[in-house]
Amino acid sequence: MSKEKSVKKQREALCEDLLEAQFELQKANLGPVLLLVSGNDLAGKAELIYTFYDWLDNRYLNTRAFTLPQGVERKMPRLWRYWRSLPPAGTLGFYLGSWYHQPLIRLSRGQLSEKHFTAEMAQITRFENQLVAEGVGLLKLWLHLDDDHTQNYPPHQQQQQYDSLAMREWGEFSTTEYSAVRQAADRMSELTSSAIAPWIRVPSSDPDQRDLQVGRLLLQAMEHQLQGKGLRPDQRDWQPSKHDRLAELDYDCALKKDVYKRELAHYQQQLRDLIRHPAFAKGSLLLVFEGADAAGKGGTIRRITRCLDPRILRVHGTRAPTDEERSQPYLLRFWRRIPAPGRVVVFDRSYYGRVLVERVEGFCSELRWQQAYAEINDFEAQLHKAGTQVIKFWLAITPQEQLSRFEAREKTPTKRYKLTDEDWRNREKWPDYVNAMNDMVENTATAHAPWHVIPATDKRYARIQALRIVCETLQKRLKQS
Numbered sequence: 001m002s003k004e005k006s007v008k009k010q011r012e013a014l015c016e017d018l019l020e021a022q023f024e025l026q027k028a029n030l031g032p033v034l035l036l037v038s039g040n041d042l043a044g045k046a047e048l049i050y051t052f053y054d055w056l057d058n059r060y061l062n063t064r065a066f067t068l069p070q071g072v073e074r075k076m077p078r079l080w081r082y083w084r085s086l087p088p089a090g091t092l093g094f095y096l097g098s099w100y101h102q103p104l105i106r107l108s109r110g111q112l113s114e115k116h117f118t119a120e121m122a123q124i125t126r127f128e129n130q131l132v133a134e135g136v137g138l139l140k141l142w143l144h145l146d147d148d149h150t151q152n153y154p155p156h157q158q159q160q161q162y163d164s165l166a167m168r169e170w171g172e173f174s175t176t177e178y179s180a181v182r183q184a185a186d187r188m189s190e191l192t193s194s195a196i197a198p199w200i201r202v203p204s205s206d207p208d209q210r211d212l213q214v215g216r217l218l219l220q221a222m223e224h225q226l227q228g229k230g231l232r233p234d235q236r237d238w239q240p241s242k243h244d245r246l247a248e249l250d251y252d253c254a255l256k257k258d259v260y261k262r263e264l265a266h267y268q269q270q271l272r273d274l275i276r277h278p279a280f281a282k283g284s285l286l287l288v289f290e291g292a293d294a295a296g297k298g299g300t301i302r303r304i305t306r307c308l309d310p311r312i313l314r315v316h317g318t319r320a321p322t323d324e325e326r327s328q329p330y331l332l333r334f335w336r337r338i339p340a341p342g343r344v345v346v347f348d349r350s351y352y353g354r355v356l357v358e359r360v361e362g363f364c365s366e367l368r369w370q371q372a373y374a375e376i377n378d379f380e381a382q383l384h385k386a387g388t389q390v391i392k393f394w395l396a397i398t399p400q401e402q403l404s405r406f407e408a409r410e411k412t413p414t415k416r417y418k419l420t421d422e423d424w425r426n427r428e429k430w431p432d433y434v435n436a437m438n439d440m441v442e443n444t445a446t447a448h449a450p451w452h453v454i455p456a457t458d459k460r461y462a463r464i465q466a467l468r469i470v471c472e473t474l475q476k477r478l479k480q481s
Contacts, residue, residue, distance in 0.1 A: 039143030283387035291395035
């Protein structure tokens with residue numbers, strides 16, 4: 001059998017297997033499986049993608065290509081645009097110019113120090129670990145050409161090759177620059193190859209063999225997803241709390257009505273002025289409210305937001321995830337809602353649901369909620385680095401006060417809708433929620449995003465305390481800017 005016929009026979013058999021696996025992946029709503037394609041521009045990255053669009057069902061393929069950040073992307077956390085680009089479950093995602101390209105090109109051009117490159121690779125590793133832990137398949141490929149297929153060609157042949165490329169990711173690099181790219185890629189692989197997401201070097205001098213090898217790797221990745229054989233990170237870095245913070249609060253704290261009105265007007269005007277300050281536009285504000293049912297989160301949020309320009313404000317009431325959201329990494333819906341520069345976003349309940357309700361109600365595994373503390377800290381650290389001020393509140397009431405408020409809601413037609421059977425059922429798990437809250441504060445209170453635990457038996461007191469903290473935090477930040 002001739003080589004051409006052999007390749008054709010292998011390709012036909014592989015296409016059949018790939019299509020079957022793709023259909024099963026879509027039917028099972030698993031994944032997605034992401035194929036990161038990196039390497040020399042002459043290695044045929046775009047041509048490889050074309051091959052799979054010929055072989056597979058295009059309805060369940062997603063291609064993501066990234067240039068250097070532009071516009072608002074430059075002001076947001078670096079991984080923001082990659083989070084937002086994640087394709088839905090049951091599909092395949094082909095990534096050209098993935099989250100590796102920007103630090104890799106900057107290192108190879110001498111624009112990034114080894115220290116900062118190492119730090120960015122560590123952040124990427126944490127990002128990939130979270131994706132894989134949440135069921136995303138990762139296949140990282142470096143399409144490799146030896147020197148005979150790059151610098152040893154005569155200059156006019158090299159130019160012809162570049163002119164024929166469908167995509168130039170690196171531009172027209174000299175021999176010396178490509179040597180720097182190879183060195184940077186070796187360092188990248190050393191820092192980010194792991195058992196769950198290794199780098200695989202694919203020889204690309206023969207396009208047919210390249211396509212067959214990548215096709216087999218992709219088939220294996222989809223089969224592992226379908227069979228549940230994909231490796232998952234198992235590290236967990238957390239400590240149970242030894243403090244009962246709720247028991248240490250003074251629930252008798254209260255404000256008289258006249259004092260409340262005076263303080264409310266003062267802090268609302270102060271907040272209005274702070275948000276209007278020219279320096280605020282350089283960053284953004286994220287307010288996170290958590291607490292027991294009926295603790296007064298909504299009322300406190302309204303006293304903060306009613307003095308702000310609605311054009312720069314968004315309030316998100318976090319509910320149970322939809323079926324689509326449950327098939328995605330849990331932080332994705334929050335990454336999509338973080339504030340742009342000059343904006344204010346409020347979460348009425350938040351991503352902390354992973355370590356609160358999902359933990360207590362058993363909606364996620366013990367391993368995953370224990371891993372979530374570090375994932376949340378990393379998320380908030382990225383926000384802080386990009387200029388977002390994160391302020392987190394826990395409004396605390398006693399079980400007796402909650403019961404009183406529940407009974408009052410039942411008797412009030414305009415508030416009755418807030419009370420559900422689930423609210424009554426959750427009261428039975430009060431000690432479990434207290435433990436979860438204490439562990440949450442213990443493991444996610446950081447210097448740039450501390451927790452503010454406020455006794456809220458007196459609603460006036462809680463509202464003024466929250467307003468005061470927001471104003472004081474913003475004042476401090478604006479002085480530093």
